[in-house]
Amino acid sequence: MSADQGLNQSVERATSVLATFLDAGADLRVSDVAQRAGLGQSTTSRLLATLEQLEYVERDPATALYRLGPAVVGLAGAAVNRxxxxxxxxxxxxxxxxxxxxxxxxxxxxxxxxxxxxxxxxxxxxxxxxxxxxxxxxxxxxxxxxxxxxxxxxxxxxxxxxxxxxxxxxxxxxxxxxxxxxxxxxxxxxxxxxxxxxxxxxxxxxxxxxxxxxxxxxxxxxxxxxxxxxxxxxxxxxxxxxxxxxxxxxxxxxxxxxxxxxxxxxxx
The missing domain is CATH 3.30.450.40 (GAF domain)
Incomplete structure (x- = not known):
């Protein structure tokens, strides 16, 4: 049961990080995401790194700011098309x-x-x-x-x-x-x-x-x-x-x- 609860908490935290970008008018810093998601900065940084590897977010190499990535676009397209x-x-x-x-x-x-x-x-x-x-x-x-x-x-x-x-x-x-x-x-x-x-x-x-x-x-x-x-x-x-x-x-x-x-x- 504890393992299930830990997995659910990780999913919750990851989705809360993604949700911070929904109404953002610009790319976000790690601290911006942490504040919006109500998470610690180190936790947010680790989640963003994982999500970046999976292409759910991407980081601008010049500014180090984050935005939603191409994997989200693919999911959104699949959802509406169905x-x-x-x-x-x-x-x-x-x-x-x-x-x-x-x-x-x-x-x-x-x-x-x-x-x-x-x-x-x-x-x-x-x-x-x-x-x-x-x-x-x-x-x-x-x-x-x-x-x-x-x-x-x-x-x-x-x-x-x-x-x-x-x-x-x-x-x-x-x-x-x-x-x-x-x-x-x-x-x-x-x-x-x-x-x-x-x-x-x-x-x-x-x-x-x-x-x-x-x-x-x-x-x-x-x-x-x-x-x-x-x-x-x-x-x-x-x-x-x-x-x-x-x-x-x-x-x-x-x-x-x-x-x-x-x-x-x-x-x-």
Missing amino acids: HPVHREARQRAQELACATGLGANVAVRRGASLSYLCNFEGRLAPRSFTLMGQRKPLHATGLGKCLLLGLGPAQRRELLPDLPRFTAQTLTGHDALDAELAAVAERGYAVEREELALGRACVAAPVRDHAGEVVAGISISGPLSAIDLPAREAELGRRIVEVADAISVGLGYVGPRHQSATLDGVRS
Whole structure:
């Protein structure tokens, strides 16, 4: 048992070291990694040396600073390529970005946040980085609102006891969020206007699986000037719902169960 516990502790420490790089805006020193991971500097140094040999991190020879290595990229690529939503959504999201000139993003829920599976940039919404793997809040994003449609009010309150404010437009009360999600369910798509970041907006729609459960969301996003919601909301809403429906059909979705039951009753 002690050997198992020691092995688990080593794995935990190694993964905590890797996790320190997720939100790092630059390469890190050993001391930076140790502080972020909550480990001693000598322990961190040994772990980094092992991870470097395995290519999970790499060290810049000029600065001696560490960054994530190519082995992580290989694992990440394998993980997303095997995800059924990614397989169904990737090509359609790419075509959507090309057709609209905006960003097209696909995300799933991971606990109390959303996690991006893929994103593509249109000519009107360029980015110098990928969103894949990044996490964002559910209540302050169009994608997150779509993902929350799969939960009831009580479940949402348990999952998100607090709704942090990011801008003056962020919904910070559950009653307001309930009302917003009711409107999303009614029209079929969610809208987010500067609720997470100033100057940006998106239109998103839920993706469902063969059982009718919300398993992902897809969005069109970009700067306010490019997405032009006052003039284009209806058009973009219709387009994103059509793409989301196509992905859902690819996942085996055949429509609301109550509609199927009604049709069966008519036929009989």
